[in-house]
Amino acid sequence: ISPTDPTDDYDFAIWGPYPPGSSPGSICPPLSQPIRCSYSALTGNTGLNYTATDFTEGVGGNKWVDDLTVITGEVYLLYVSNWSQSGLAFNLNWDLQNGASLDCTVLPMELIDLTARAADKEVRLDWVTATEHNTDHFRIERSSDGDSFMPIGHQEAAGHSLSQRTYGFQDPEPFNGMNYYRLILVDQDGSVSRSEVVWASFNTGDVSAPFPNPAEDLTLVPIELTRQGTVEWRVQDALGRLVLQGTRLLEPGSSMLDLDLRTLPGGSYTLSVFREGEERLASYPLIRR
Known part of the structure; x- marks a missing residue:
């Protein structure tokens, strides 16, 4: 991972391997610990190399972890975080050896904001996507306890978009007290992925x-x-x-x-x-x- 600005602090995590043919919706968000990760406070390039022997780097680490030995067909999930929050880009540089090749699948959606706000007689949900790829629709789900969710509506997605898209949904009959919400993104191939949970307090x-x-x-x-x-x-x-x-x-x-x-x-x-x-x-x- 090579930041455009070498003073940026980038962190990353890798999950896998997943079975061949695994879709983004079936592995994201991940349910296990990452097999490689670094949250070193150092700036500049970070990633995997052939000299490191550890699998994780903490705040005081040197940014580099051990390389991966892979098998044809395996699927991995890579998460990259711009800890500096500079908004600047980065490049991914791959060193593939012994006949290894790479097939990068773009995740169906990059969600950059999701909020819930109690209004006069309803709760208003707003969310923003940075990019969308083969998205079909959003299913909006609500819970009174943050655990058991039920669908309360849906919103058509953009399908394909490389620019920011803004969405909104109004819950006309929220629970009295705490209301928990999440988005379920349904892709065009039927795979699904979940957002984080947001909440709003409503007094009826x-x-x-x-x-x-x-x-x-x-x-x-x-x-x-x-x-x-x-x-x-x-x-x-x-x-x-x-x-x-x-x-x-x-x-x-x-x-x-x-x-x-x-x-x-x-x-x-x-x-x-x-x-x-x-x-x-x-x-x-x-x-x-």
Whole structure:
């Protein structure tokens, strides 16, 4: 790896070997440790050579690791990082011996930015690709826990592009609380690759403290929703037992829940307000005189 600017610090990692015919979507992102890597802090040329005997170089290393002995048909994955973030190019120089040859397959997409941002009534996803090669479409997936993802939409890809392309997607019904998103790029040959996970926090409702509190027969709960939905309130006693509950369909905007407390004996309680049954919006202590 020869940087255009010799003062640039480049790092790299190599994974493999993978079986012959492995597609980019089946090996990227890699699921194992690299077989060669260097994150040396030195600038200038870096890579593999015939004199190095180690497989990895740390920050204080000399940038060079041991060469690879390869077999015909093997597939390898090379990752190159411009640690200097200069935006300048580099050249790849290959020294192939004993009849070895090289077939470089271009990855279907270079994703340079992916963001998720909560807006008024939705979460907005934006992403930018630097290049695309045989791309078909993006599948947008969402999760409430960062682990189990479900598809919520798709966006057609450029197919072939050597310039930056900007994409956007709006999630009109995000979860209350944390929302995790990722992109699944589907290539024209059906292979897929995943992006990193991004997230946004979204609040579908704002519940103010009940008043009066302490209360006698009635307490009021101000609530504001960003979209129509069913709101449920639950009152539990000091032992955690459910002693009062109710539901109401509310329109977007400001509303007032009126809770009839006449069936409750005097004491301390906990009031919890949920949206659509399980999305907790707020919890407050409540005292019945």
